[in-house]
Amino acid sequence: xxxxxxQGDLSSNLSLVSRAVPSRPTHPVxxxxxxxxxxxxxxxxxxxxxxxLGIRTSFSAEVLESGxxxxxxxxxxxxxxxxxxxxxTLDDSVDAxxxxxxxxxxxxxxRYQVRAMGAExxxxxxxxxxAEAIHLTTAALIEGLKGSLFATSSDETKxxxxxxxxxxxxxxxxxxATDGHRLAVLETTNERPVEGSEQVEVTVPARALRELQRMxxxxxxxxxxxxxxxxxxxxxxxWQNQRLTSRTLEGQYPAYRQLIPRQFERQVTLERKQxxxxxxxxxxxxxxxxxxxxxxxxxxxxxxxxxxEAQDVGSGTESMPAQISGEDIDIAFNVKxxxxxxxxxPSSEIQMHLNQSLTPVIFTxxxxxxxxxxxxxxxxRN
Amino acid sequence: xxxxxxQGDLSSNLSLVSRAVPSRPTHPVxxxxxxxxxxxxxxxxxxxxxxxLGIRTSFSAEVLESGxxxxxxxxxxxxxxxxxxxxxTLDDSVDAxxxxxxxxxxxxxxRYQVRAMGAExxxxxxxxxxAEAIHLTTAALIEGLKGSLFATSSDETKxxxxxxxxxxxxxxxxxxATDGHRLAVLETTNERPVEGSEQVEVTVPARALRELQRMxxxxxxxxxxxxxxxxxxxxxxxWQNQRLTSRTLEGQYPAYRQLIPRQFERQVTLERKQxxxxxxxxxxxxxxxxxxxxxxxxxxxxxxxxxxEAQDVGSGTESMPAQISGEDIDIAFNVKxxxxxxxxxPSSEIQMHLNQSLTPVIFTxxxxxxxxxxxxxxxxRN
Numbered sequence: 001x002x003x004x005x006x007q008g009d010l011s012s013n014l015s016l017v018s019r020a021v022p023s024r025p026t027h028p029v030x031x032x033x034x035x036x037x038x039x040x041x042x043x044x045x046x047x048x049x050x051x052x053l054g055i056r057t058s059f060s061a062e063v064l065e066s067g068x069x070x071x072x073x074x075x076x077x078x079x080x081x082x083x084x085x086x087x088x089t090l091d092d093s094v095d096a097x098x099x100x101x102x103x104x105x106x107x108x109x110x111r112y113q114v115r116a117m118g119a120e121x122x123x124x125x126x127x128x129x130x131a132e133a134i135h136l137t138t139a140a141l142i143e144g145l146k147g148s149l150f151a152t153s154s155d156e157t158k159x160x161x162x163x164x165x166x167x168x169x170x171x172x173x174x175x176x177a178t179d180g181h182r183l184a185v186l187e188t189t190n191e192r193p194v195e196g197s198e199q200v201e202v203t204v205p206a207r208a209l210r211e212l213q214r215m216x217x218x219x220x221x222x223x224x225x226x227x228x229x230x231x232x233x234x235x236x237x238x239w240q241n242q243r244l245t246s247r248t249l250e251g252q253y254p255a256y257r258q259l260i261p262r263q264f265e266r267q268v269t270l271e272r273k274q275x276x277x278x279x280x281x282x283x284x285x286x287x288x289x290x291x292x293x294x295x296x297x298x299x300x301x302x303x304x305x306x307x308x309e310a311q312d313v314g315s316g317t318e319s320m321p322a323q324i325s326g327e328d329i330d331i332a333f334n335v336k337x338x339x340x341x342x343x344x345x346p347s348s349e350i351q352m353h354l355n356q357s358l359t360p361v362i363f364t365x366x367x368x369x370x371x372x373x374x375x376x377x378x379x380x381r382n
Numbered sequence: 383x384x385x386x387x388x389q390g391d392l393s394s395n396l397s398l399v400s401r402a403v404p405s406r407p408t409h410p411v412x413x414x415x416x417x418x419x420x421x422x423x424x425x426x427x428x429x430x431x432x433x434x435l436g437i438r439t440s441f442s443a444e445v446l447e448s449g450x451x452x453x454x455x456x457x458x459x460x461x462x463x464x465x466x467x468x469x470x471t472l473d474d475s476v477d478a479x480x481x482x483x484x485x486x487x488x489x490x491x492x493r494y495q496v497r498a499m500g501a502e503x504x505x506x507x508x509x510x511x512x513a514e515a516i517h518l519t520t521a522a523l524i525e526g527l528k529g530s531l532f533a534t535s536s537d538e539t540k541x542x543x544x545x546x547x548x549x550x551x552x553x554x555x556x557x558x559a560t561d562g563h564r565l566a567v568l569e570t571t572n573e574r575p576v577e578g579s580e581q582v583e584v585t586v587p588a589r590a591l592r593e594l595q596r597m598x599x600x601x602x603x604x605x606x607x608x609x610x611x612x613x614x615x616x617x618x619x620x621w622q623n624q625r626l627t628s629r630t631l632e633g634q635y636p637a638y639r640q641l642i643p644r645q646f647e648r649q650v651t652l653e654r655k656q657x658x659x660x661x662x663x664x665x666x667x668x669x670x671x672x673x674x675x676x677x678x679x680x681x682x683x684x685x686x687x688x689x690x691e692a693q694d695v696g697s698g699t700e701s702m703p704a705q706i707s708g709e710d711i712d713i714a715f716n717v718k719x720x721x722x723x724x725x726x727x728p729s730s731e732i733q734m735h736l737n738q739s740l741t742p743v744i745f746t747x748x749x750x751x752x753x754x755x756x757x758x759x760x761x762x763r764n
Contacts, residue, residue, distance in 0.1 A: 075696065078666040082659065102696075110663070110700030277464065281492070284460040314457065314484075318492030 001067025002091040003037045003044060007107065009059045010088055011080040013046050014073075016242075019211050020048035020055040021073040032070035034122040035090075039066040047125055048073065053208045054125045054245040055215075067092065068119035071103060075114050083107045092116060126234050126245050132194065133227040134168060138216055138239070140188040141226050144175040145213045147186035147344050147371050152206040153179035160251040163203040168230055170194050176256055177206075182337045183256050183374040184344070191225055200230045203253050208246035212237055215244065260374060261360055264353040266326030268297060268304065269366065272350045276342050278318050282306045283335045288313045292378055293335045299324045331357045332380040341373035383449025384473040385419045385426060389489065391441045392470055393462040395428050396455075398624075401593050402430035402437040403455040414452035416504040417472075421445040429507055430455065435590045436507045436627040437597075449474065450501030453485060457496050465489045474498060508616050508627050514576065515609040516550060520598055520621070522570040523608050526557040527595045529568035529726050529753050534588040535561035542633040545585040550612055552576050558638055559588075564719045565638050565756040566726070573607050582612045585635050590628035594619055597626065642756060643742055646735040648708030650679060650686065651748065654732045658724050660700050664688045665717045670695045674760055675717045681706045713739045714762040723755035 017033055025031040034047040045058035069092050080088070089106040095115075105112040136144075145164075153161035158179070167174040170193050175186045216226070216239075229236040237244045279293065286293050288310040296305040302324055307317040331354065342350070347365035354361045357380070363373040399415055407413040416429040427440035451474050462470070471488040477497075487494040518526075527546075535543035540561070549556040552575050557568045598608070598621075611618040619626045661675065668675050670692040678687040684706055689699040713736065724732070729747035736743045739762070745755040 072695075075666060075670070078669075079663055079698070082663045082666065084659070109702075110660075110698065112663075112667075112696065112698040114696035115694065277466070278492075281461055281464045281494075284457060284464065285494070287460075288457070312497065313454075314494065314496035316461070316492065316494040320491070 001035075001037050001069055002065040002089070003061045003063045004087055004089050005044060005059070005061035007080060007083045007085050007088050009061065010090075011077075011083070013044075013057045013059050014077045014080055016057050016215065017046045017048040017055045018073050018077050019214070020050055020053045022050040026051070029070055029117055029121040029123075031073055032117055032122065033073045033076065034068065034070050034119060036068040036119070037061070037063045037066055039063040047122070049123055049125055049245075051123065052205065052247040053211060054243075055211065056125060056243040056245075058241045065091075069101065069103060070117040070119055070122045072114055072116065076105075079105065079112055079114075125243075126236075126247075128229040128231045128234055128236050131200075131229045131231045133229055133238075134173060134194055135191040135225045135227055136173060136188060137191060138224045138226055140173075141228075141237075142213065142216055143346070143369060144173065144186050144188045145209055145216075147346070147369070148175040148177040148184050149206055149209055149213065150340050150344055151177040151179060151182055151184035151373075154206075155179070160203050160249050160253050163205045163249040164209055165201065165203045165253045165256075166230065166235075168194060168200040173228070176253075178254060178256055181334070181376060182341060183259060183372075184341060185256065185260075185372045185374075187370040201253070202230050202232070202235055203249040203251070204235050204246055205249055208235075208244065212244050215242060259360060260362060260372060261353075261355060263355075264326075264362070265355045266297065266324070266329065266353070268325075268352040268354075269323040270304070270350055270352065271320070272342060272345060272348055274320055275350070276339065278306050278320055279335055279339055279342070282308045282316050282318065283339070285310045285314060285316045286335045291334050291336055292332050292380075293338070294330055294332050294380060296330045297322075297324055297326075297328055299326065299328050329354070329357055330380060331361070331377045333361075333375060333377055337375050341375060345371060345373060383417075383419050383451055384447040384471070385443045385445045386469055386471050387426060387441070387443035389462060389465045389467050389470050391443065392472075393459075393465070395426075395439045395441050396459045396462055398439050398597065399428045399430040399437045400455050400459050401596070402432055402435045404432040408433070411452055411499055411503040411505075413455055414499055414504065415455045415458065416450065416452050416501060418450040418501070419443070419445045419448055421448040429504070431505055431507055431627075433505065434587065434629040435593065436625075437593065438507060438625040438627075440623045447473075451483065451485060452499040452501055452504045454496055454498065458487075461487065461494055461496075507625075508618075508629075510611040510613045510616055510618050513582075513611045513613045515611055515620075516555060516576055517573040517607045517609055518555060518570060519573060520606050520608055522555075522573075523610075523619075524595065524598055525728070525751060526555065526568050526570045527591055527598075529728070529751070530557040530559040530566050531588055531591055531595065532722050532726055533559040533561060533564055533566035533755075536588075537561070542585045542631050542635050545587045545631040546591055547583065547585045547635045547638075548612065548617075550576060550582040555610070558635075560636060560638055563716070563758060564723060565641060565754075566723065567638065567642075567754045567756075569752040583635070584612050584614070584617055585631040585633075586617050586628055587631055590617075590626065594626050597624060641742060642744060642754060643735075643737060645737075646708075646744070647737045648679065648706070648711065648735070650707075650734040650736075651705040652686070652732055652734065653702070654724060654727060654730055656702055657732070658721065660688055660702055661717055661721055661724070664690045664698050664700065665721070667692045667696060667698045668717045673716050673718055674714050674762075675720070676712060676714050676762060678712045679704075679706055679708075679710055681708065681710050708736075711736070711739055712762060713743070713759045715743075715757060715759055719757050723757060727753060727755060 285308040349366040667690040731748040
C-alpha cells in the first residue's frame with residue numbers, strides 16, 4: 001500500500017471515523033482504523049467499528065499501490081491533526097525483524113513510523129441487503145434526532161429506553177424516546193413514499209444517533225438526502241461518502257401512543273422562551289429542594305404563575321401572560337423534565353394541553369413540525 | 383437596608399466576588415457575600431472572604447436606606463444572573479417568626495425571598511496600614527502573573543511552591559515560581575520607584591493570583607495602575623473599585639537565583655512557534671512512553687532534530703533550522719515541562735542557553751520582557 005494525500009483530508013476523515021473506536025477495545029484490532037486504498041479509483045476509505053457502531057468515510061487521494069491495513073487510531077489521529085498543511089505520503093513495510101507491519105508517514109518535513117496490524121484481522125462492517133432504502137432530507141433527519149435524543153434514558157440498565165424508537169410508515173418516519181418520566185414523539189416526512197404496506201420498527205442506540213447527528217451537522221447541507229436502511233438487528237445511514245451502521249437494541253419498546261390522552265379539559269398557549277427563562281429562575285430555588293415547581297393557571301387574569309417554596313432557604317414567584325381555556329388549576333412538575341422538553345420544541349409559541357393535576361400533560365409547538373412532548377406532573381407538596 | 387440597582391451591576395459584581403466564596407465553608411457565614419449599602423455616597427460594596435482570599439468590589443446604586451447584610455452567595459448569584467435587564471429592588475426584613483432576616487429581591491416581574499444572616503457575623507477583610515504601595519501598570523502585572531503562575535506546583539503538600547514569590551526592589555517587582563522541576567523568573571518595572579532600600583519578599587498563593595489575573599483580564603485597561611501592598615503575612619491589590627487580599631504562604635522560598643548558570647558553552651536561537659508545534663507532534667509518541675523527547679543540536683547544518691523512540695509503538699523525528707553556536711550535543715527533556723515554558727515566553731524568537739547534557743538549560747525571549755525559564759534535562763535512555 002502506498003498513497004499520497006492531503007493532511008486536511010487525512011486528518012478530518014480520521015477524526016470523523018475515530019468516534020467509533022472503543023475507548024476500551026475488547027480485542028486489540030478494534031483500537032485500529034481500517035484503511036483501504038484503491039489505485040483504480042484513487043479512493044481511500046477509513047473504517048472504525050466497535051462491533052455495535054461502525055463509521056466509514058472515503059476521500060480522494062493519489063493511490064500508487066492498492067492495499068489495506070489497520071492503523072492505531074489514537075496515535076494516527078493525534079499525529080496527523082498536528083501536522084502542517086500539505087501532502088503526506090503513507091506506505092507500509094514489514095519491520096526489520098520480519099514480524100510486524102510498520103507504516104511510515106512522511107509529511108513535508110520529518111518522518112513518523114507506527115506499528116500497524118493486518119487488514120484481515122479487522123471485522124467486516126455489516127451490510128443490509130434486502131431492505132429498501134427510505135430517503136429523508138438531512139434537515140428532516142436532524143429535526144427527528146434533535147427532538148427525540150434528549151428524552152432517551154442514560155441509564156444503561158434500562159435497555160430499550162437508551163435508544164430512539166424509529167417507526168417507518170408509508171409517508172413518514174416517527175422518532176420516539178422516553179426514559180419513563182417523559183416522552184418525546186416526532187414525525188418527519190419521507191422524501192419518497194415507501195413501497196409495500198409493512199410497518200418497520202427498530203430501536204437504535206442513542207450513542208449511534210448522537211454520532212450521526214454530529215456527522216450530519218458537520219458535513220451535510222439540508223438539501224441532501226440520507227438513505228436509511230432498517231432491518232431487525234441492524235440499521236444503516238448512508239450519504240455522500242459516508243456511512244454509519246449500528247446494531248439495534250433488543251426488547252419490546254413501550255406502547256407509548258396509548259399514554260397520550262386524546263381529549264383535554266384545559267389548554268394554555270405560551271411564549272416558549274419567556275416560559276423557559278422564568279422557569280430557569282424559579283429552578284434556582286427548586287434546586288435547593290426536590291426540583292418541583294408549581295404552575296398555577298389563572299383563567300380570569302389570563303396568566304400563569306410559577307412558584308417554588310424552599311423551606312429554610314427562600315421562595316420565588318413570577319407570573320407571565322398566557323391564553324387560557326378551561327378552569328383554574330394548580331399543577332406541579334419536576335422542573336428538569338419540563339425544561340428539557342421545552343428547549344427542544346421548535347416554535348416560538350407552544351401549547352400546553354392538560355386535564356387534571358396528576359394526569360399526563362402534553363406540550364406541542366404551534367404550527368410547523370409535528371412534535372409531542374409528554375411530561376408527568378408530580379404531587380404538590382407544601 | 384433598601385436599595386435599587388441595575389440587574390447588570392448586581393449580577394456582574396456578585397459573580398466577581400463569589401470567586402472568593404469557599405465551596406466547603408468552615409463556618410456558615412463564609413458561604414455568604416457581605417453587602418454594604420451607603421445612602422450618603424449611593425455606593426454598594428460586596429465582599430467575599432474565605433479567611434485566606436478576600437475580594438471586594440463596589441458599584442453605584444440608589445441607596446434608600448443604609449445597611450449591611452450577609453447574603454447566601456450561590457443562591458443570589460444564580461437568581462440575579464438569570465433575571466432580565468432592568469431595575470431590581472433589594473430590601474431586608476425580619477421574618478414572621480421574628481428570628482431570621484429575610485431579603486426580598488424585586489425585579490420587574492416576580493418576587494424572590496431568601497434567608498440572610500447578620501452582617502456582624504461576617505469576618506473583617508484584612509487591611510495593611512503601614513506599608514507603602516507599589517504601583518504597577520495592569521499590563522505589567524498581567525505579564526508577571528502570566529509568566530510565573532504556570533510554573534507553580536499544584537501539589538498542596540509542597541507549601542511555598544504552590545505560590546508565586548514576589549520580590550520588591552527599588553525599580554522592579556520580580557515574580558518567581560518553581561515546582562522543583564522547572565523555574566520561571568520574570569521582572570517587571572514599577573511605575574514609580576519605591577522609597578527606602580529595604581527589599582520585601584513574600585510568597586502569594588497561586589489561587590489568589592489566578593483570581594487576580596481573571597479580574598484584571600475582565601475589568602482593566604492596560605493604562606491603569608494597580609496599587610500593591612506587601613507585608614509579612616498579607617498582600618493587597620487595589621484598583622478602581624476593586625480590591626483583592628490574600629494571606630501569604632509561610633516558609634522559606636528556595637534560593638532560586640543560584641540555580642541559574644552564569645555562563646554557557648552553547649547557544650541556540652529558535653523560532654518559538656515552530657519549535658512548539660514540532661514538539662507537539664513528537665509529544666504524541668513521547669506520551670506513549672515517559673514523555674521524554676531528544677533534542678540533537680547540529681552545528682554544521684545549523685539545525686536541531688527532535689525525536690522520540692517509543693518501543694513497540696513507533697517513532698518520530700523532525701528537524702528545524704536554528705542558529706547555533708557551540709559544539710554538537712544530544713540532550714533530553716520531559717516534553718511537558720519544556721512546552722509549558724515555551725508557551726509563555728513572550729517573543730517570536732527565543733534563545734536556549736546550555737552547557738552539558740545534564741546541567742540546567744535556560745530559555746529566554748529575544749528582546750523585550752525580562753523572563754528566564756529554566757528546565758532540567760533528563761537522562762537519555764535508549
